[in-house]
Amino acid sequence: MGDLKSSIDELEAFDNRLTQITKGMLIRPGSIFKVPSSAYHRWGIDREKNREWLKAKSEEYYDKDEHELRYVHPAKESIVKTPLRVYTESAMAGEIGWIVREIMHSLDDGKRKFNICDIGARYGHATSSVIAALRGPDMDDVISRSKFYLIDRNQEKLRHAETNLDMHGVPLNSRSLIAHDDESYLSEQHEKKFDIIISLAYFHNKSFPDYIKQLERVLVDDGALVIGDWHSALWDHPINAKNFLEKMGAGNQLFDDNGRVRVVLDAVNELFGELLEHHSVPGIDQDELVALDQHMKCLMEIASNLRKMDRNSIPRVYFLEANETSKARIHKLEEAGFTVDMDQIRKAFPKSDKLEGLPRKMLRNSDFAVVMAAIKQKRGA
Amino acid sequence: MRLKTEIPELEMIDKNVADITQDLVMKPGSVFRVACQYLENWGIKITAENTEWMKERALKSYMEEYEETGEEINAAIKRAIIATGLANRSGDEEGDTILNRNLAGMAINNLMALHDKKRKFRICDIGAGDGATTIAILDGLARSRELMELAEFCEFHLLEPSFKRVKSAVEERLERHPVRVKYAIHTETHEEFIPMLRDGTMDMVVSSAVYHHMPFPDYLVDLYDVLSPEGVVLIGDWFYNIFEHPARIIPLLEDMGLKKKDMDRFRSYFQIPFDTKDINKNLTSEQQHSNRKFRTYTVALAEELRKIGGTQYFIEGYELVSERMEKMRQAGFETDIDELREKHKAFAKTLSNVRKIYPAVGEIASVISAGKKQIKEKKKARK
Numbered sequence: 001m002g003d004l005k006s007s008i009d010e011l012e013a014f015d016n017r018l019t020q021i022t023k024g025m026l027i028r029p030g031s032i033f034k035v036p037s038s039a040y041h042r043w044g045i046d047r048e049k050n051r052e053w054l055k056a057k058s059e060e061y062y063d064k065d066e067h068e069l070r071y072v073h074p075a076k077e078s079i080v081k082t083p084l085r086v087y088t089e090s091a092m093a094g095e096i097g098w099i100v101r102e103i104m105h106s107l108d109d110g111k112r113k114f115n116i117c118d119i120g121a122r123y124g125h126a127t128s129s130v131i132a133a134l135r136g137p138d139m140d141d142v143i144s145r146s147k148f149y150l151i152d153r154n155q156e157k158l159r160h161a162e163t164n165l166d167m168h169g170v171p172l173n174s175r176s177l178i179a180h181d182d183e184s185y186l187s188e189q190h191e192k193k194f195d196i197i198i199s200l201a202y203f204h205n206k207s208f209p210d211y212i213k214q215l216e217r218v219l220v221d222d223g224a225l226v227i228g229d230w231h232s233a234l235w236d237h238p239i240n241a242k243n244f245l246e247k248m249g250a251g252n253q254l255f256d257d258n259g260r261v262r263v264v265l266d267a268v269n270e271l272f273g274e275l276l277e278h279h280s281v282p283g284i285d286q287d288e289l290v291a292l293d294q295h296m297k298c299l300m301e302i303a304s305n306l307r308k309m310d311r312n313s314i315p316r317v318y319f320l321e322a323n324e325t326s327k328a329r330i331h332k333l334e335e336a337g338f339t340v341d342m343d344q345i346r347k348a349f350p351k352s353d354k355l356e357g358l359p360r361k362m363l364r365n366s367d368f369a370v371v372m373a374a375i376k377q378k379r380g381a
Numbered sequence: 382m383r384l385k386t387e388i389p390e391l392e393m394i395d396k397n398v399a400d401i402t403q404d405l406v407m408k409p410g411s412v413f414r415v416a417c418q419y420l421e422n423w424g425i426k427i428t429a430e431n432t433e434w435m436k437e438r439a440l441k442s443y444m445e446e447y448e449e450t451g452e453e454i455n456a457a458i459k460r461a462i463i464a465t466g467l468a469n470r471s472g473d474e475e476g477d478t479i480l481n482r483n484l485a486g487m488a489i490n491n492l493m494a495l496h497d498k499k500r501k502f503r504i505c506d507i508g509a510g511d512g513a514t515t516i517a518i519l520d521g522l523a524r525s526r527e528l529m530e531l532a533e534f535c536e537f538h539l540l541e542p543s544f545k546r547v548k549s550a551v552e553e554r555l556e557r558h559p560v561r562v563k564y565a566i567h568t569e570t571h572e573e574f575i576p577m578l579r580d581g582t583m584d585m586v587v588s589s590a591v592y593h594h595m596p597f598p599d600y601l602v603d604l605y606d607v608l609s610p611e612g613v614v615l616i617g618d619w620f621y622n623i624f625e626h627p628a629r630i631i632p633l634l635e636d637m638g639l640k641k642k643d644m645d646r647f648r649s650y651f652q653i654p655f656d657t658k659d660i661n662k663n664l665t666s667e668q669q670h671s672n673r674k675f676r677t678y679t680v681a682l683a684e685e686l687r688k689i690g691g692t693q694y695f696i697e698g699y700e701l702v703s704e705r706m707e708k709m710r711q712a713g714f715e716t717d718i719d720e721l722r723e724k725h726k727a728f729a730k731t732l733s734n735v736r737k738i739y740p741a742v743g744e745i746a747s748v749i750s751a752g753k754k755q756i757k758e759k760k761k762a763r764k
Contacts, residue, residue, distance in 0.1 A: 083553055087513075090478045091520050097482075098524060123463070132479045135740065160463060169741020356525045363557045 006046035008053055014044070014271075015057075021267035022245065024254050027303050029245070030318025031061035035235040037208045038328065042237050042279040051208075058207040058322075059181075066154060068316045079309075080317065082301040084294065088369045089201055091362050092228030093125050095371040096198050097133035099226050099355070103196060103373070104134070104142055106349035107222065114146040117194040119182050119215075120202025121150035124161030126228075130198065131168045148175045149194070155179040186214040193218050199227045204323040212336040221379050222348065225338060228362070228371040232295040232323040233288055237281045238272050241320065244296065248303060287361065288325050291368035295323065326359060326370040338374035348375050382652045384426035388434050391425065395438070401646045405637050407683040410694025411442035415624040417597050418704060422626040424651060432597070439596050439698075446694045447543075454691045461682035465674065476619075476738075476746055481517035481589055483736050484617040484748045488587060489521045491613045491727040491750065492531060495584070502535045505583045505607060507571055508591030509539035512554050514617070518587075519560045529560065537564040538583070540574050575603040583607045589617040592705070596698040601712035610753055613727045614714065617748040621699040623672040627651040628660045633695075636680045667743030668701070674745060675699075702735060702744045706751075714751040725752040 005011050015032050022028045032043055033054055040047040040054075047054065104114060118127045127148050134143050148170060152158050158177045165175050178185055197215055215225055234240050242265075250264035269276070284292070299319055306314050324332075330340050339345075342358055349355060359372035385391055395411050402409055412423055413435045420427060420435075427435070462476065492502055506515045515537050522532040551566055567574050586604050604614050623629050631653070634644060648655070661669050679695050686692060706716045715721055721728040728734065731750075738746040 084557075087516070087554055091516070094478070094482050094517070094520055095524075128479070129482075132482065132738065135738075136736075163465070167739045167742060169739060354525050357523075360523070361559060364559045364561070366557070 004041060004046035005044050006049040008050055011045060011050070011054070017271055018268075021262075021271065022250070022264055025245070025248060025250065025264060026306050026314070027248060027299065027317050027319050029241055029320045030065065031057065032320065033058040034061050034207055034318075034320045034322060036322040036324045036328070038324070038332075039236045042275070044275050055208045055210075061318075062205050063153065065318055068318075079305045079315070080302050082298050082305075084301075085298055088362055089125070089228075090129075092369055092371050093129040093200055094133075095360060095362065096126050096200060096226050096228050097129035097131075099358070099371070099373050100130045100196055100198060101133040101139065102352040102355050103224050103226070103349055104146075105139065106351035107195065108142055112145065112195075114142065114195045115149065115193055116146055117149040117151065117197045117218075119151055119197060119199040119211075120205070121152045121161055121177075122154070122157045122200075122202075124150055124158075124164040126198045126200035127161070128164045128168050131165075131170060135168075143170065144174065146174060149178060150175070151178045151180060151182045151185055153179065153181055183211055183214060186211070186218055189218045191218075192220045192223075195220050195223045197223070197225045199225075199229070201229055203227060203229050203329070204231075204321050207322045209332040209336070212332055212338070216337045216376065219376065221376055223375070224345075224348075225333075225374040226371070227374075228369065229329070230295070230323055231288075231326040231329065231367050231370050232291045233282065233284050233325050233328075234292055234295050234323060235320055236324070237279065238275050239281060240292075242268055242272060242276065244299065244319065247296070247300065284325065285367075287365055287367040288327075290363075290366040291325075294363070294366060294368045326361075326367050326372070329370075330359070330372070333372075333374050334377075337377050339377045340372050340374045345373055345375055348379060382424050384421060385424055386426045386428050386431060388431055391431060391434070391438075394423070394425065397650055398647075401643050401650065402634070402639065404643065405634075405639060405683070406687040406692060407637060407679065408692055408694050409630075409696045410446060411438050412696065413438045414442055414594075414596055414694070414696045414698055416698045416700040416704070418700070419625050436597055436599075442694060443594055449692060451691075453689050454686070454693065457685035457689055457691060458682060458693075461678060461685050464681045465678040477513065477590055478517070479738055480617045480619075480746050480748065481514045482520070483738055484514060484587060484589055484615050485517035485521040487731075487734075487736060487748055487750050488518055488585060488613070488615050489528065489531075490731065491615075492535070492585065493528075494727050494729050494731075495611075496531050496534065498530070498534075500534065502584045503538065503582060504535055504585040504587065505538045505540060505578075507540045507586060507588045507604070508594075509541040510590075512539060512551070514587055514589040515539055515564070516554050516558060519555075519558050519562065522562075523558075523560045532560050532562050535562050537562055538567060539564060540567045540569070540571060542568060542570040571600070571603055575607055578607045581607060581609050581612075584609050584612045585615070586612065587615045587617075590619060592616055592618045593698045593700075598708040598712060601709055601714070605713050605753065608753060611725060611727065613725075613750055613752055614709075615748060615750045616705070616709075617746075618705070619699060619746055620702050620705070620744045621671050621675045622664070622668060622701050622704075623675050624696060624699060626660060628653040628657045629672065631657060633676045633679060636676060637683050665743070671743045671745040674742065702747050702749065706735075706749060709749070709751055710754075713754050715754045716749070716751045721752050728752060 005014055018029055018032060035043060037047050116130065121127060127150055131143060150158060150161050158179055162177060197219055219225060245268055246265055250268060253261050253263055302317060306317065333340060340359055345358065346355055359370050361367065362369040362371060385394065398409055398412055415423060417427060509515060522528045555564060586608055592600065608614055634647065682693065709716050718731065718734045721734060722731060734750045736748045737744050
């Protein structure tokens with residue numbers, strides 16, 4: 001097995017080289033550091049040496065992405081919203097709303113003040129779904145006792161979220177919109193502050209699982225974490241990235257600025273070299289295979305949307321992200337002191353007899369979109 | 382103002398309005414798209430002779446708009462919705478989705494009240510669009526074992542005249558949904574489809590964000606006819622009364638940049654006095670708020686359309702929840718919750734049959750559920 005790259009110079013060179021050789025592609029990989037850190041070794045990266053540097057880099061590139069595609073061209077966000085994603089994302093939001101409603105119903109004693117935190121809130125989709133689920137004769141007053149914290153780096157998006165909360169009639173003093181990096185915001189919270197933490201389609205933008213420990217720390221002992229996310233093993237191995245590039249036409253000849261012919265795929269093969277052989281692709285089950293396929297199709301659809309656009313206005317879209325299988329996510333949650341065990345969840349919220357079948361797969365026979373609820377392993381300890 | 386009744390006169394109204402607003406990016410479309418009870422305020426009288434013509438005219442206008450609509454326009458609509466924090470087209474995240482989700486919740490409660498582990502339910506989704514309403518019901522059914530069992534007794538009929546959209550609904554959504562149910566897709570228009578089912582065989586009829594395309598209440602009579610005696614109808618829709626009077630759209634026309642000269646023509650054509658501050662006097666602040674919301678959205682959409690060089694029509698058959706419920710009563714539905722709770726098993730545990738989705742801004746998006754009155758009463762009402 002080849003040596004893992006550990007020096008910053010080596011890592012930077014490797015990452016820059018990939019960016020350089022995929023220039024001119026419609027969708028490009030973007031920074032390698034954005035893949036899940038648990039897969040770093042398969043990409044030839046030593047995770048432990050220079051951990052902080054890698055983490056900072058990964059976050060920096062996620063930030064950059066946001067700017068490239070969304071911040072600069074808010075109107076162009078629809079390009080990455082393929083129908084399957086839009087439908088399924090709102091189904092996940094609905095599910096989160098419903099689960100939170102059940103949990104709050106069980107925790108509520110008629111007086112309790114709830115703090116609900118939405119990490120990576122964007123347009124406030126998950127929060128508004130929670131509020132909509134709480135509306136109704138039996139839970140209406142809980143809203144007035146709750147405070148909603150929406151955390152997102154992007155001020156612009158939070159402004160839209162604000163309009164959403166207005167529509168849902170959330171009073172000004174029951175909301176707090178925090179335009180801040182979530183991890184540093186959470187690290188500033190010194191107590192168990194939140195009763196419920198929700199997040200929609202966000203954690204696949206986190207290469208390192210440190211955030212889960214933070215969540216565990218700020219969550220009250222009888223609280224819950226409810227997350228919906230996109231799960232796929234696509235970036236677990238560079239061979240998938242190579243195959244995807246091939247699908248995107250990397251095997252074709254391209255002319256560079258100097259008129260020289262180059263074939264992206266050849267350069268990628270050369271760069272990845274022995275990485276492609278040394279580590280076997282991790283085994284996956286049937287549902288995860290379907291997820292892989294759906295993930296790939298989503299990306300292809302984005303590419304075809306881009307192809308239709310005017311050449312000069314095509315935004316840069318990068319495909320590498322920190323998606324992981326739901327199993328891997330659950331494993332990380334467990335390592336950080338959470339459990340997703342249905343029996344324990346049922347026991348934790350005895351007043352709700354409707355909590356069932358979690359984690360829930362939102363697409364039939366597929367691991368792609370999963371909503372899960374997690375509680376602390378040591379409740380009240 | 383003398384009310385116009387003759388068809389040539391009526392034709393002239395649309396022509397004149399089109400002429401006055403020719404500089405606008407977003408057009409009003411046919412005046413006959415407003416809810417029929419408002420037509421008098423627009424100087425139009427409904428007679429036995431002109432009703433059919435008006436219906437056709439409205440339909441034609443909707444068809445024209447539909448022809449215009451493509452991917453680019455849909456994207457513009459979405460952007461306007463996001464900018465306003467409001468959705469009123471099917472398939473978007475916020476408004477219609479939440480409307481559907483609430484409708485689904487109410488529908489499932491009704492079904493559970495009837496569920497006896499034997500009875501089969503036929504559910505008809507009229508104007509299914511991309512299947513979002515049916516999917517919302519399936520999402521709801523996925524939530525517990527008990528509800529999953531109920532799903533086995535349900536059979537869905539999705540009715541949508543534009544086949545292309547339905548096909549994608551089937552492939553994209555129903556096939557991928559974790560809850561597997563029996564379903565059938567009907568591509569007939571409801572006029573063609575209803576006669577096939579006129580025997581009242583549907584246990585539930587759901588209609589989401591469709592009705593405001595129907596200026597006349599015939600649609601309700603059709604819904605009535607397909608519904609079984611103890612069946613439930615659920616109508617989710619957007620409610621504004623901005624089109625109650627032409628004077629009420631003056632601020633909208635102003636915001637969209639109608640020139641003063643054209644505005645004066647509009648005022649004089651509909652005989653609107655210059656002092657219109659009283660026009661909103663009889664509206665509650667909630668109603669004014671939702672009208673304002675509609676204005677903000679329409680102006681945002683006009684701006685988006687200007688960028689891409691497309692057009693859409695803004696006049697639609699919106700009305701108030703109370704007016705819709707009155708029409709439902711006229712068509713033979715029972716809308717009183719106490720009566721429903723007493724006479725309809727499906728409503729035995731229902732607290733309220735009208736749900737406002739955004740209570741803070743009024744009835745802007747609401748779901749109304751109802752059952753049938755006695756058959757005898759129905760015949761009287763239909764005459």
